[in-house]
Amino acid sequence: MSDPDRGPAQEPAEPEAGGAARLRTARPAGRRGLGAALAVIAVVVGAGIWALGPPGGGGADAKHPAAGGPTAVEVSTGSCGRGWSGATAGPQVFALRNTSSTAAEVDLTDPATGAVYGEIEGLAPGTTRELRVVLGGGSYAFKCLPDDADAVTGPTVKVAGARTGGPAAVPVTQHDLIPVALAHQRWITAKTVELTDRTDELKHAVDSGDLDAARSAWLPAHLVYERMGAAYDAFGDADTAINGSGPAPADAASAQDFEGFHRVEYGLWHGESAASLRDHADRLDRAVHALRDSWPQVRLDPAQLGLRAHEILEATAQSELTGRTDYGSGTSLATARANLDGTRELLTLLRPLLATRYPELPRLDTWLDRTGRTLDGFAVDGKWTPLDRLGRQDRQRLNSDIGQTVELLAPVATICDARRTT
Structure with missing residues (x-):
């Protein structure tokens, strides 16, 4: 892309894939990849997943940036967030499993501000999906939002290391x-x-x-x-x-x-x-x-x-x-x-x-x-x-x-x- 402060504009290049694709919308035709354009928000419509922060990010394993593979995390009203007890700053992969009897949305949040770092929506009972995020040092908590029931926030988890991580956004209601x-x-x-x-x-x-x-x-x-x-x-x-x-x-x-x-x-x-x-x-x-x-x-x-x-x-x-x-x-x-x-x-x-x-x-x-x-x-x-x-x-x-x-x-x-x- 050209820059307003530089020379003559060129034909706009196609955005890089960045691992994530389209906006969550009822009219998706013509949506363009957001990974390179934003470096802020990535959305995957079909899986109902979005993550704030750069996609991918490297790590010990190309498939699972977390050194030991994905961290299994429970999604339910009684045990929201169980399975995650801490981490070192950097790319994280969570395998979120809905152990309840109803579909749910799950957010990874800053418990102090409510800012969301990543989300999976429409997680059906008995199913598992991966959520990939880049976290800096700080405090985090999973929030489970089951259909037709109040939200439940899991335990606060400390992540050690530098505070630099993927951006977050306070939800708009x-x-x-x-x-x-x-x-x-x-x-x-x-x-x-x-x-x-x-x-x-x-x-x-x-x-x-x-x-x-x-x-x-x-x-x-x-x-x-x-x-x-x-x-x-x-x-x-x-x-x-x-x-x-x-x-x-x-x-x-x-x-x-x-x-x-x-x-x-x-x-x-x-x-x-x-x-x-x-x-x-x-x-x-x-x-x-x-x-x-x-x-x-x-x-x-x-x-x-x-x-x-x-x-x-x-x-x-x-x-x-x-x-x-x-x-x-x-x-x-x-x-x-x-x-x-x-x-x-x-x-x-x-x-x-x-x-x-x-x-x-x-x-x-x-x-x-x-x-x-x-x-x-x-x-x-x-x-x-x-x-x-x-x-x-x-x-x-x-x-x-x-x-x-x-x-x-x-x-x-x-x-x-x-x-x-x-």
């Missing part, structure tokens, strides 16, 4: 995220009003037959919606009606049930008459009004906010930067800029939670600023350079900036994944 969700709900409310006003202007221009005015009104209205990206899932069917990506641009002319901003865009930039666009503009306007009117009854899911902070720009890289959502206006880079604005708005609300949990937050801010400057350089007097007219160097720089920013946003999703503590 649903309670922590509720104020963030409420604040973002209010921000979206204001945006639905602005969106309605802008879309009304677009509809009025089409209705009056002034297609130049309609083309001028289209982008400001569309960008308001694009800045609302963190709430898309809460919009339900309204998102499809307002901003569904529809068919491939080359197939748009023959597509059925193609509506929303992109349908109006296609007509405005492909020579359709105002008369042929009136129904499409009207349906878009009615969908926007319906969203504004229904939004006060919707409640954002607090647990999804961290994930959305990462997904907005990830989707930008997959759609706007590939031309998949350009139906003729050539404004994909303007959309990418609006997506960046939406990401920053959500990060502003999440910042109090991230400030003490994510050491790379200042670096993320640096790359967000850099990406914004890169995108702004493609707009002159309000006119945006079409994606297909970017030179090779500009395209490489943009890909690098977005790619690095997406990498640094990935831990936000993991850190803000609401977790049980009791």
Whole structure:
């Protein structure tokens, strides 16, 4: 990856495997490896394991960093953490066995602060999984969180040696995220009003037959919606009606049930008459009004906010930067800029939670600023350079900036994944 303080950006390299892979999410497609990008958090979805700290780490045995192989640890309400009595600082491997009759989550914690060094979730009765962590000198305890029962913290264990080890993060709870969700709900409310006003202007221009005015009104209205990206899932069917990506641009002319901003865009930039666009503009306007009117009854899911902070720009890289959502206006880079604005708005609300949990937050801010400057350089007097007219160097720089920013946003999703503590 390039560095903001160094020379010209290069194409972003693929992250190193690092032994761990994806974010724990219901929408895992497109997730990228976190090992090299973070050196902070690693997550394995299928096994439900995550560990804070560098993966691997060497040791006497390549398979089991602990010199004597994995340490067997019991997971149950009556004997949580039994089997581990101490260690020397460095890589550790624990074989966690659930001896109870119910599934459980188990965390390796700092008993004084609650910070989590590693976690296995969904550990079924009678099963064993390995947890690998790098521990510095200090005090640790396993916390067992069985399904449908209170958490139990095992005995405190002392680890001898230097205090330098893998980082830890205090869990973010649903309670922590509720104020963030409420604040973002209010921000979206204001945006639905602005969106309605802008879309009304677009509809009025089409209705009056002034297609130049309609083309001028289209982008400001569309960008308001694009800045609302963190709430898309809460919009339900309204998102499809307002901003569904529809068919491939080359197939748009023959597509059925193609509506929303992109349908109006296609007509405005492909020579359709105002008369042929009136129904499409009207349906878009009615969908926007319906969203504004229904939004006060919707409640954002607090647990999804961290994930959305990462997904907005990830989707930008997959759609706007590939031309998949350009139906003729050539404004994909303007959309990418609006997506960046939406990401920053959500990060502003999440910042109090991230400030003490994510050491790379200042670096993320640096790359967000850099990406914004890169995108702004493609707009002159309000006119945006079409994606297909970017030179090779500009395209490489943009890909690098977005790619690095997406990498640094990935831990936000993991850190803000609401977790049980009791």
